[in-house]
Amino acid sequence: MAKAKGLYKRGNTWWISYADPDGKIRRESSHSKQYKEAQALLIVRKKDVQEGKEPIPIKRMGNHSFRELAEPYLVWAERQKSFESKKYLVQKLVKEFGNCPLRRFTTRLIEEFQTSLLSKGRKPATANRYLATIKHMFTKAVEWDMVEEEAAKRVNRVKHLPENNRRLRYLSHEEAEALVNACLPHLRPIVITALNTGMRKGEILSLEWEKHVDLRHGFITLDITKNGERREIPINQTLRQALQGIVRRLDSPYVFVDGEGQRYLDIKRSFHSALKKVGIKDFTFHDLRHTFASQLVMKGVDITTIKELLGHKTLTMTLRYAHLAPGHKVNAVELLDGNVQMKSSAQLVHNPAISS
Known part of the structure; x- marks a missing residue:
């Protein structure tokens, strides 16, 4: 079955997108895993637009803080192999951003956090692990209707720092x-x-x-x-x-x-x-x-x-x-010693059979 225009999935949930009477693109979760239910919702929204009606407002998302995102995220992360390391990173991030609203996260805010980590002597690899965690948390926040997609886009614009993976420290x-x-x-x-x-x-x-x-x-x-x-x-x-x-x-x-x-x-x-x-x-x-x-x-x-x-x-x-x-x-190469023995000069005797 061909997928209709304006229908797409985020995780297991179907979403719809359509243009409102002013031409602005609206996106809305169907809150359903069923394609047909999302398709039915899209038909209703398009009909409203054609009749000049204002579509039912998309559910306004609460002004959630980073701390409010961290709680369900850690519950979700318990199923992951890397839970302990992820838990450590999230707890550190909560101390840094705890009450900051998700909507207020900007590219500049994250880049300043990266700079702060480096100024404290943290390695680029460490800063990158924090950044990867933040990005994934915002991906889940969008899936869970905790923040608009635009906020996640701002976070995802932040680039990872170049790492020097050649460091090799060992003990005698x-x-x-x-x-x-x-x-x-x-x-x-x-x-x-x-x-x-x-x-x-x-x-x-x-x-x-x-x-x-x-x-x-x-x-x-x-x-x-x-x-x-x-x-x-x-x-x-x-x-x-x-x-x-x-x-x-x-x-x-x-x-x-x-x-x-x-x-x-x-x-x-x-x-x-x-x-x-x-x-x-x-x-x-x-x-x-x-x-x-x-x-x-x-x-x-x-x-x-x-x-x-x-x-x-x-x-x-x-x-x-x-x-x-x-x-x-x-x-x-020393293993090859003895494979070919060189004769001494005393052993090198003229062979009369070989003559010019």
């Missing part, structure tokens, strides 16, 4: 050892897990004993990873000792929990305290993942194996670590 063996020793008891096994598996923070804090950790066979299994694939990570002796030292609680399935059996949602404060204690600067928890990969490369582990351990979807993502093995080309 001595720095890693000092950091582990500086950690509080609850943080130490978390950091050891990161250094010995290369897992992301969210993956580590979500670990469950029964679901993911197999100490008997020596594997951590992640069924749903960032790239959507299953990943198996061997448990070495250092990590085994750290995990065996954790008192397993019967009232929680999680590996890393606080004194009340609740899993840690973040360990940013204690991690920063440990870094400060040993004087490590310009370092984030995610850099422990870089440290894992970098140390493996420098110990001669091949890039393909590291790719599988990190759960990278493409080899290109892992190749950023390749330059850390300055001797790998030398070692490679």
Whole structure:
């Protein structure tokens, strides 16, 4: 069935558009998932226009604030894999824009927010994550009739900042050892897990004993990873000792929990305290993942194996670590030593059979 002009979908809901008596384009939600119901509404509106009647006013949207949008958005986001990180970003945005009406969001307002983040030392990548969250929230606000489409268009005009994805910060063996020793008891096994598996923070804090950790066979299994694939990570002796030292609680399935059996949602404060204690600067928890990969490369582990351990979807993502093995080309050609033996000058005897 061909779709009639003036009918379109936003999400699962059908909308209509038509010109009012003054020639202005009106858009209206049918509040229905049924095409026929939207088609019937469009016929009614066009008839009103033809008869010179003023169409029934489109439902006026309330003057909702950003805080009022955040509440249903977080409820919706609970179904997403990235809920914890999204929740953190939304909560920070509420502190920034809480009572600001959605209709008052402008391109300039968002760009000033970007500038503010950079002036506070935040990375462009961080500013871009905030921007992506704001844009998606406004997309949902339009779907939920909380703001006019024009407000979302203003927000979407803001461009993402260029990112320098070549940053690679990792710890030396001595720095890693000092950091582990500086950690509080609850943080130490978390950091050891990161250094010995290369897992992301969210993956580590979500670990469950029964679901993911197999100490008997020596594997951590992640069924749903960032790239959507299953990943198996061997448990070495250092990590085994750290995990065996954790008192397993019967009232929680999680590996890393606080004194009340609740899993840690973040360990940013204690991690920063440990870094400060040993004087490590310009370092984030995610850099422990870089440290894992970098140390493996420098110990001669091949890039393909590291790719599988990190759960990278493409080899290109892992190749950023390749330059850390300055001797790998030398070692490679040294493998050919002995293939062709050169005779000494004493062994080079004139062959009378070969003459001019």
